[in-house]
Amino acid sequence: MKAALLQLNVSDDPVTNLARTADMVAQAAGQGAGFVLTPEVTNCVSQDRAHQKRVLQHETEDITLAGLREAAIRHGVWLSVGSLALKTDDPDGRFANRSFLIDPAGRIVARYDKIHMFDVTVSETETYRESAGYRPGTQAVVADTPFAKIGLSICYDIRFAYLYRALAQAGAQVLLVPSAFSPVTGAAHWEPLLRARAIETGCYVLAAAQTGQHAAQAGRPRQTYGHTMAISPWGEVLADLGTEPGLALVDLDPAEVAQSRKRIAALSHDRPFEGP
DSSP, rough: OEEEEEEBBOOOOHHHHHHHHHHHHHHHHHHHHSEEEOOSSOOOSSSHHHHHHHOOOOOGHHHHHHHHHHHHHHHHHHEEEEEEEOOOOOOOOBEEEEEEEOTTSEEEEEEHHHHOEEEEEEEEEEEEEHHBBOOOOOOOOOEEEESSSSEOOOOOGGGGHHHHHHHHHHSSEEEEOOOOOOHHHHIIIIHHHHHHHHHHHTTTTEEEEBBBEEOOOOOOEEEEOOOOEEEEETOOEEEOTTSSEEEEEOOOHHHHHHHHHOOOOOGGGOOOOOOO
């Protein structure tokens, strides 16, 4: 299977973002991709909660989800919508950060709500409290496709190795890490974390990312790291898109997963222990 990872620079306007993303899906399909992947918050990058409340929608009404389902049908591709920021019916008004796997008939095969919230102080001037605006998910997800078993995750999840081990031990051969990574933490940790998760599990790791400074109608513009990456089951970097929007094509071969796990069968070597 040929996969296309899209690197986007979306704004806080879902309508404009959908048009640009749909164009890139068409471009990827035109280059032979059968599986197309978008980054985290494909519909809207915004740090302004009031603006989000104005422009975000519930899943059943979301224009980005509907438009990308139509694109999957039009181009006959599998599509990972890395995540969408969506309204929920939670009493506290928090949003969901939800990933979707869509088949070539436009059906939603799997959903995943981001489990780990990005509540960090990167520096004196860069602080994030994702849990203030988004409610965490509770369910890990592995989805079946004709070409591989897919393990879903989103961005900050990458720092929690136990999630990826559980996905791999549940059969995942490809791990998805759609992201909107901070430039500071990205420069220090992005590649090592992605490669570690691939090495530990013997999985392909596919990480479509947001990049650059994101135009904002409201609030402070956000910056993201870029460097969309694909990592082999042996931990090799197969693609790195740098910091410009674009797409990367990689071939996924389940035999490579089997070979890596045969060489180092760490997934079957768990041992009980006491302490600390």
